[in-house]
Amino acid sequence: MSKIALIDVGGTSIKFGTWDGHELAKTGQSTTPATLTEFYQVLQMHVNLLQHRTPIAGVGISIPGSVNKQTGQIEGKSAIDYIHGFDIQSALTQQLHLPVTLENDANCAALAELTDGAGQDVSNLLFMIIGTGVGGAVIIDNHIWHGKHLFGGEFGYMLVDDHHILSDIASPVKVARHFTKRQADGHIYNGKEVFDLAESDHPLAKQEVDRFYRVLARAIFNLQYSFDPERIVIGGAVSNNPELLPRLNQEVAACRDASKIGTILPSLTTCTYTDAANLRGAAVDFLATYPNALH
Known part of the structure; x- marks a missing residue:
């Protein structure tokens, strides 16, 4: 065969x-x-x-x-x-x-999740992969939506304030870089170290990690109301963090409450395949x- x-x-x-x-x-x-x-x-x-x-x-x-x-x-x-x-x-x-x-x-990873992974029971989903930056894919009616200029799923390009795109902030790699620069103790921190410090209530680490969740959740909220997918699947090493989904769901709910007209919450899950x-x-x-x- x-x-x-x-x-x-x-x-x-x-x-x-x-x-x-x-x-x-x-x-x-x-x-x-x-x-x-x-x-x-x-x-x-x-x-x-x-x-x-x-x-x-x-x-x-x-x-x-x-x-x-x-x-x-x-x-x-x-x-x-x-x-x-x-x-x-x-x-x-x-x-x-x-x-x-x-x-x-990223489109291949999304197709894997759609076929028999975290999105196998839906036909419309967004796949976000969070690593050095933020990328992903858009799937509509079981097909990749590439976009006019092939930028479908490039969520990391979204502006989150006057100076930063989503990839600048909603990435554990960038969180570690920001923290290392601000901590300035001679040690080069990685993302896991900063997230662990935040769990231990280190004030500076907590600021950086809180910003990570807040900015990523706002992007997810906006994507939900822009594309209205059945599910949003999150991949990358950060998807192994057991705190990821509870924190994101909490922050997305805060976005919905702040919008005053939002009535739904995204269906968030982490990827099946690594x-x-x-x-x-x-x-x-x-x-x-x-x-x-x-x-």
Whole structure:
């Protein structure tokens, strides 16, 4: 039986796997190369290895940047400069000698949650991934909504005051940077340390973490009343924090009360998939283009 080869391209590493229609198998990992030529070589090597083990029907790829499904190009910018500005989908099809699909990594994660994860029982959801910044995806009627300029789901660009976008504040990484600068004790703090300090009632840490929840909750409230999704799914390492949902629900309720006309609260949940989400979503995206690939 044929399988789909899956590739999750990241700024520092590339993960590989297969999908047989029922089960995801992780098959390896490699450091992200420095050049396009090396990039092709790494992908060819891994796909060729897979083909020696089992028939491969095609390759589904999760990749950074704004993927233009019509042109095959990756627009915008990412940590991997060499993947942008040309028809990379056609190039990869030629290099790998197999059908290839590409989709943005956050969109892939959202598709994984929609198919059999935290959003499997709804058809309209927002997926927010909170890491170094804030990104995500919009799903309407079970399909990714890319937007006119391929910026659908770029929630981190929202202005939250006169000077800051959401990614500047609603990120544990940025919380740690702000706290480190203000604490100024010579230690470089990470997000977990600051959140732990806040739990211990450290005044400065509590200020930063309270702002994180307040700003993120306001964005969620605004997104709920802009898109009215059935569910909002939150991913990223912060989703493992047991305090995340209770605090966000509390802050969102305060936003509703302040609005005076708001009557509903978002249905918030954390993601089901973590490091496997992009690979699983790449399989969903491939099968949307080639639905009979595994038959």
